[in-house]
Amino acid sequence: MSRYARQICLAGVGPEGQARLGAARVLVVGAGGLGATLLPQLVGAGVGFIRLLDPDLVEESNLHRQTLFRMSDLGQPKAQIAADTLTGLNPDVTLEAHVARLTPANLPHWSRDVDLIVDAADSFATSYALSDHCHQSGQPLISASVTGRQGYVGGFCGGAPSLRAVFPDLPDVMGSCSETGVMGPVVANISALQAQMVLAVLLGQDPSPLGQFLSVDLMGWRVNGFRFDSAPEPSRASPAVLALEQITPDDLVIDLRDTPDVVPTPAPGQRVVLVCASGLRAWRAARGFAETSEAHVAIVGVGT
Known part of the structure; x- marks a missing residue:
């Protein structure tokens, strides 16, 4: 247990909490920028089983923020490279890597036996599909998104309102990383918060991050947050x-x-x-x- 000594000594963790982390099963969708910080934190903390889905190959333009990868990894599947690297960090964690794209059709298969789902894909369509699934299944969802120098992270479903309760509609303008650019430290900040939310849910900490929303703007140096525990689901179903x-x-x-x-x-x-x-x-x-x-x-x- 010396590996986890610095977190076991924390109130709310202890040997019992560490055992809960070791027994936890998590689905992580995305091994890119968010995954680069999120995954090492979950693996380092001793989350026992992580199923990782990502269909993409490593590209050179990824490397400024996707720090799990090296030049020698170019052209290789992100999911498999990430799993191999993370196994070297903590061989006690089971990493099940799949070079596969998550879709609303295969989502029930990939999520069938996990306690929590992490949305690190940074795709609005994937986020809404995951939220719709978790709203029905009752599984917690920790979702994050980043563009430019700002982003957000929130805990949805699992007893809290869904993503659609907070974002019933999309903004008129949405930029992707390839269109608007993105700063690596912003991604790392958001994904570190995402990892902390995951661990807090798995440990059953109070207050829970489910129903909590945090936004980070590192252009204006602002961090804001609010609870949305009582947010109503949209009265008219969005698509x-x-x-x-x-x-x-x-x-x-x-x-x-x-x-x-x-x-x-x-x-x-x-x-x-x-x-x-x-x-x-x-x-x-x-x-x-x-x-x-x-x-x-x-x-x-x-x-x-």
């Missing part, structure tokens, strides 16, 4: 997030990658599925359908 394989023959599919000349009208009761690359354009189009009809609308981001 569900689907995988391509969840589209049925009865759906009215509108592929926004090929702008249709005439937007078809759904039949009564027919589900409208809007498809685009990231899901963002589909989300915005779904808002238009919601304002003009009673159609049930879903979105698919084929690149998320």
Whole structure:
């Protein structure tokens, strides 16, 4: 137990808490920038089982913030490289790496036997899919997002309101890291807070980070937070997030990658599925359908 001596001595941890961490099972979605700080902290703390999903390969543009990787790792799967490196940090932790993309269709399979889910993918479509799943399953979700010099982290579901209760709609403008840039220290700050939230939930600490939201702005040097324990779920359902394989023959599919000349009208009761690359354009189009009809609308981001 000498490995964990400096955290076992803390109030609220002790040998019993350390045993809880050792028995915990966590799904981490994403081994990139957020994962670079998050994963070593969870592994170092002795979280017993971590299932890691990431479909991407290491690129040179990742290295300024994804510090788990080296130049010699270029072109290699992030999930496997991360797992190999982290096993060297703490061989007591079981790391199950999958070079796979999480989708709403396969999410029940990957999350079937875990106590908590960590959203480190930094993709809005993935975040909403994870939140929808956790809202139904009761599993806690610790989700984070970063762009530029700012970001947020929050504890959702597991008895707390979902991500949709805090963000019922998306902003009109959303920038990705490739579009707006990102600073590595900001990512590390957010993901360190994310790791602390995960450990606090697994240890059952009070107050719980479930229902807590933190935002960090390192352009203006501000850290803000609020509780959202009583936030209501949206009264009007925002669009569900689907995988391509969840589209049925009865759906009215509108592929926004090929702008249709005439937007078809759904039949009564027919589900409208809007498809685009990231899901963002589909989300915005779904808002238009919601304002003009009673159609049930879903979105698919084929690149998320």
